[in-house]
Amino acid sequence: MPRRVLAIWCARLAIDRWRLGEGLAPGEGADAAPLALIAETAHGPRIAAANAPGRAAGAAPGMMLADARTLCPTLAVAPADPAGDLAFLERLAIWAQRWGPGSALDPPDGLIVDISGVAHLFGGERALLADARAAFARRRLTVRLAVAPTAGAAWALAHHGPDDAILRPRDDPAARLADLPVAALRLDDATITVLRRLGLKRLGDLHGVARAALVRRFRDRRSPAANPLIRMDQLLGRVPEPLLPVIAVEPPLVQRRLLEPIRHRDLLDRVVADLAGDMARRLESRALGARRLELGLWRVDGEVIVRVLELAAPSREAGHIAGLFGRKLDDVDAGFGIELVRLRAPWTEPFALAQGDFEAAAETHGTSLAACIDRLTVRLGAGAVRRPVPRASHLPERAQGWQGPLEPEKPLQDTFEFHDRPLKLLDRVEPIAVIYETPDGLPRRFRWRGQVHEITRAEGPERIAPEWWRERSSTRLRDYYRIEDGAGRRYWIYRLGLIGDGRGGVPGWFLQGICG
Incomplete structure (x- = not known):
């Protein structure tokens, strides 16, 4: 089955997100006047993005705000939010999996979706592109789309090709993409400048140069963004380009749907205590501790009351959590009654299992955990007492190892997210x-x-x-x-x-x- 990749370029991501936050349609209200999003730098405010009237007035991304206001004195500004834009892009990546089983980020404003073997479900690739364009239009996002056999070719067409371009498997990518500029190779600005000074302005120009000459010129550049040969090979499918998929992680959630609405505080405290215990068990099963907890109370009349709790350190102690929420429920108006209570942990951190009562019992009985392990080792042998620890490998037989019971775990370079594994x-x-x-x-x-x-x-x-x-x-x-x-x-x-x-x-x- 040939590989097919959908590239999505959110061409005005920052401006579109600002507009959505303000509740505006394109060209409406504040968006009808010149506006720029600015970022603070060591040399002063610099423009990160501008709306259509702002670009028409001369404001361009990368320009100093003082220079832009010289061209357009009426230019309005708002702060840029790169972290918020990235979080928004991550949510879009999960949402874009409706067109393919795997999606990856292409920061700062793009997505890559693997649609291999999926297009027939939409009636073909042309229909899939039409469905994607309509879906983004409903969300009031400006996008450019393209489909190609490789991520590099799809990116090049989305950014520098015609709208909704499709590169078929039978097409010759070298000939089809020859007229695109060298910027279509996803190179950094310095490398693009070097290529243009050499007279290499289009992808077709690179095919006319002996590969050995380019190897000598760029052999010291190991980064793909600084080496046109690596990017060209990725674009043509000569070398693989791994993509890091975005995986949705559902935050731990527990809830109680009550048979009868409750109005009294003592009953509500009991439900919250039960939910805290359920959440503690849920977190313990995942070796996590909660840093932020959200308690939602659904009233009979449809109103939702939310209380948020942030902890100084990861915790899953049910009594501690219930006690802290108890102080936040004094002003709750139950109205005609509360029929649903939900507890959610949107922010969690790794929290290793600990056997705290063992050391507490050592003060009474005189037997510590270390002494117990020493006795087991003497009785069973030096290699008989071990504990499993995770290893940095996706292969099942290598994903776990064994070490001494009290030896510290070696930190992993990456956090691996696995599908469910058998018992x-x-x-x-x-x-x-x-x-x-x-x-x-x-x-x-x-x-x-x-x-x-x-x-x-x-x-x-x-x-x-x-x-x-x-x-x-x-x-x-x-x-x-x-x-x-x-x-x-x-x-x-x-x-x-x-x-x-x-x-x-x-x-x-x-x-x-x-x-x-």
Whole structure:
């Protein structure tokens, strides 16, 4: 299946977001006059974005505010909010997954969506683009869209090509994109300046230069944004360009829908205490502690009362949380009664499990945790007492290691977000025979340990690529599936390799885990 990528460029993201915050339509109210969003710099205010009247009056992004007001004395200003723009873009990335299973950020104002194998659900790529344009128009956002086989080509067309451009798999990308400027390669300003001084102003000009000459000129530049050869290879699909997908993380939430509305404070305190206990258990299951908690009270008449609590340090102590909320409920007017109470933790931080009562008991019984572990080690052996710790790897068999029970954990460079994992992983993966409808389709039946299992449900695939920094180049991809047979037993299996990947023969199937 050929890869297809949708590039979305929110050409006026900062201005559109400011306009939405003010509740204005394009060209309405304050947006009808010249306006610029400014950022404070060491040399004074600088324009970060400008609306259409402001750009027509001469205000351009990157210009000093003093220079812009020389051209347009009536220019109004508002503070820019890059952090807010990025948060807004992240929410858009989750929302844009309606057109594809995976989306990635292209900061500061773009999105990349993988739409491989999805366009037929919309009636084709042209219809998909029309649906996307209509959806963004309803949100009053200005966008430019393009579809291509690579993220680089889609980005180039969205920023420098015609509206709603589509680069077909059968098209020659080098010829189709030859007339685009070299800025379409996503290079930094210094590199673009160097190329223009060399007379290389279009992508087609780069094809007329010997590759060895460009290698000598840019061989010391390792960053893709400073090396036109890397960007050109990514654009043409000669080298892969990994994208970091945006994954939605739902904040912990618990609620009570009451059989009868309550009006008395003692009943409300009891419900809040129960919710605090439920939230503590929810946070403990994820090894998290809450820094901000939001308590919502839904009254019978439809009014919602919200109380927000921020903590100095991560916590999941139910009594502490309930006591703090108790001081915030003194002024609550229950009206005709409260029928729904919801507690949500939008801000959480990692909070390791701790066995505090063990050390407290040591003062009474004289046995500390360290002394207990020493006794177990002497009785069972030096290698018998260990604890599992996470490792920085997406491969299931490498995602966990063992170390001494009281040794400090080594900090991970990255935080890995995984899909649900089975409760039991086999010590060694076991080969299975699988029957499927299509080579890349879902499995329908498999044989394991001499028994045939009919698959009634299947979920996947979840693709895990090999670790290129430690594996050989011939190592194959894994596509994991969560399946359920007719008896309700659930398994975790994977296909090793893809047909035609050039890294071996027919892909093999293996069973690695058993779900609870």
